[in-house]
Amino acid sequence: MRLYSMPSSGNSYKIRLLLALTGRRVEVIDCEYGSPALAEAKLAGALPYGKVPVLSLRDGTQLAESNAILWYLGEGSNFMPDSPVVRAQMLGWMFWEQYNHEPVIAVRQALLNYPHRAADATPARLAELLERGHTVLEVMERQLAVSDWLAGSEISLADICLYAYTHTAGTRGGYAMDRFPGISAWADRMASMPGYKGLHG
Template identity: 65%
Template sequence: MKLWSMPSSGNSYKVRLLLALLGRDCEIVDVEDSSAALVSAKAAGRLPFGKAPVLELDDGRLLPESNAILCWLGEGTHFVPEDEFARASMLSWMFWEQNQHEGVIAVRAALQSYPARRHLATPERMAELLERGHALLQVMEDRLAVHEWLAGDAASLCDICLYGYTHSAGSKGGFEMGRFPAIGRWLDRIAALPGYRGLDA
């Protein structure tokens, strides 16, 4: 397999993290934001939706969208709960991550991290994202204050999914992570999973 991956992106990272946790071999092709490699990959038709990550299977089929890739890789593994309700809850968190969490937590970090986007980081916009992000993180905090994992009684795909941008929400996004001690303990539990690799590994 081959993963077309943006090194700095939480969406790409969560796929790389699951591959590491599963011990799966995969060629990683870096297509960083604004790079010639990204332009080339788009021109070659390797990014069907125009963005990374995309998993290219051995037979040449292309699977875009990070959470779809997680589901494909996770099929039949211990990262997908056997219990039907826990499995549905896992998917709920994954849908919420892309529909709510990513569009605030990741966006605030991107406005501070990518030079081409910094002109959009007005004080009003950054303040709005900070307030909304803290409210979203509180949703996670409320769950994790009484449960070790987001769905079921073990780490599942939604934990890996939400780890992607949450683990750097403080350092990259400027969110006040000290307000969320249960999230902090959850981050530590994921980092302790066998096979774990960090964003820059």
């Protein structure tokens, strides 16, 4: 398999993290923003939606969208719950991540860390994202204050999905993570998983 991945992107990192935790090997093509590799991948038609991550299977099938790729790679692993109810709860968190979490937490990090986004990093926009982000993180905190994991009693794809942008919310996004002890303890549990690799690992 071949993974087209942006090294600094949380959406790409969640795929690399699951691969590391499951001990699976793929060829990784680094496609950072503005890189020749990204331009070449687009020109070659390797990115169905024009963006990374994309997982190219051995038969040439291309899978796009990070959480769909997580689902594919998670089949048959310990990160896919047996219970239909817990699987539905896991999916709920994964849908919520893309609709509520990523558009706030990831966007503030992008505005602060990518030079090509700097023009959009106005004080008003950053302040809005900071306030909204703390509200979003509080949703996770309420769950993680009473449970070790987001869906059910074991780690699942939901945790890998949400970890990607949450674990850098303080360092890259400027969020006050000391307000969320449940999230901090959860992040420590994630980082202690066998096979774990960090964002730049």
